[in-house]
Amino acid sequence: MSESKNSRNSKKIKFRSNKERVNYFLSLFEKADRVLILIWADPDSLASALAVKRILQKKVEKITISNVNEISRLNNQVMVKSLKIPLQKYRRDLLEEYNKFILVDSQPLHREEFKDIHFTAVIDHHPETEGWEADFVDIRPEYGATATILSEYLRVLKIKPSVYLATALVYAIKTDTDNFEKSAQLQDVLAFQKLYKYMNKHLLAKIESSDLRRSELKYFKVALNQLKFKKKRVFVYVGKVSNSDVLVLIADFLNKVYETSWVFVGGEYKKKLVIIIRCDGYRKDAGKLATRVFKNLGLAGGHREKARAEIPFENLEVDPSRFSTNSLINLFKNYFKDTKKSS
Numbered sequence: 308m309s310e311s312k313n314s315r316n317s318k319k320i321k322f323r324s325n326k327e328r329v330n331y332f333l334s335l336f337e338k339a340d341r342v343l344i345l346i347w348a349d350p351d352s353l354a355s356a357l358a359v360k361r362i363l364q365k366k367v368e369k370i371t372i373s374n375v376n377e378i379s380r381l382n383n384q385v386m387v388k389s390l391k392i393p394l395q396k397y398r399r400d401l402l403e404e405y406n407k408f409i410l411v412d413s414q415p416l417h418r419e420e421f422k423d424i425h426f427t428a429v430i431d432h433h434p435e436t437e438g439w440e441a442d443f444v445d446i447r448p449e450y451g452a453t454a455t456i457l458s459e460y461l462r463v464l465k466i467k468p469s470v471y472l473a474t475a476l477v478y479a480i481k482t483d484t485d486n487f488e489k490s491a492q493l494q495d496v497l498a499f500q501k502l503y504k505y506m507n508k509h510l511l512a513k514i515e516s517s518d519l520r521r522s523e524l525k526y527f528k529v530a531l532n533q534l535k536f537k538k539k540r541v542f543v544y545v546g547k548v549s550n551s552d553v554l555v556l557i558a559d560f561l562n563k564v565y566e567t568s569w570v571f572v573g574g575e576y577k578k579k580l581v582i583i584i585r586c587d588g589y590r591k592d593a594g595k596l597a598t599r600v601f602k603n604l605g606l607a608g609g610h611r612e613k614a615r616a617e618i619p620f621e622n623l624e625v626d627p628s629r630f631s632t633n634s635l636i637n638l639f640k641n642y643f644k645d646t647k648k649s650s
């Protein structure tokens with residue numbers, strides 16, 4: 308697709324500094340280039356793409372950010388809207404309108420859509436994968452967010468981020484590091500600190516607090532009406548939901564109740580039984596529980612405090628319309644009978 312003069316695998320190039328690295332990145336682009344940034348849209352990829360767009364804006368003829376996935380999470384929709392992130396939904400024929408391609412917060416083999424594109428640059432923080440090449444590769448798995456890498460590029464280039472860009476980058480770093488509770492490095496903290504003075508905290512609060520649509524409040528009502536306690540375990544099946552994020556919110560809410568040690572929230576989404584599990588993780592392991600109970604029925608897994616299972620209803624031999632909170636309790640009957648001590 309793109310004819311690069313430089314066919315070396317840039318993984319072999321050693322840069323002595325960020326400045327050298329960023330200058331090399333810039334040297335790969337020319338005034339006449341039409342650049343497409345591809346993303347699997349989430350806060351980190353959106354913010355990183357916006358930063359790349361800012362960096363290359365006046366150096367190329369055209370630069371567009373294209374999201375491969377549909378953006379369904381409300382916080383992400385609010386982020387795009389309130390930070391005015393220009394997006395073009397991905398279509399295969401879009402590739403013909405551009406001559407250079409950049410991938411951020413992902414790698415070419417991560418998604419079917421990226422596989423046969425020759426990328427000029429790949430910038431990411433996921434563990435490095437093999438079997439692909441790009442002219443410029445900057446992968447730092449030790450970083451909490453790709454947004455941190457791009458914040459360093461901005462600093463090297465002495466670009467002062469706009470309020471929107473700074474807010475996007477801060478939100479990305481906070482999201483990917485779980486508010487610095489998970490996998491955050493010194494670099495993430497430094498980037499956050501440097502960006503903080505440029506961002507708007509009210510805009511950030513607006514994005515962060517937009518978890519729920521008014522139309523989804525009814526599921527909370529159902530949950531509070533139907534929940535059942537079994538000792539310190541709370542179970543509730545809320546029926547068909549318009550998106551599975553609302554189940555996570557209900558589970559997180561019930562997990563705040565002092566008298567609960569385990570939370571199980573189920574719902575029907577796209578013909579699947581989605582179960583969100585929460586516990587405090589103290590001598591408990593939600594991820595292990597989920598894999599043990601559901602490994603033969605569908606997708607299941609998670610961490611000590613949080614887990615999720617997605618089971619096609621056809622694997623359960625139950626009609627979704629007859630599934631209830633009691634059916635949910637029954638799914639765990641054997642597990643809790645065998646491990647009485649773990650309650």
Ligand SMILES: [Mn+2]
Pocket residue numbers: 351352412432451452453483
């Ligand atoms: Mn990321």
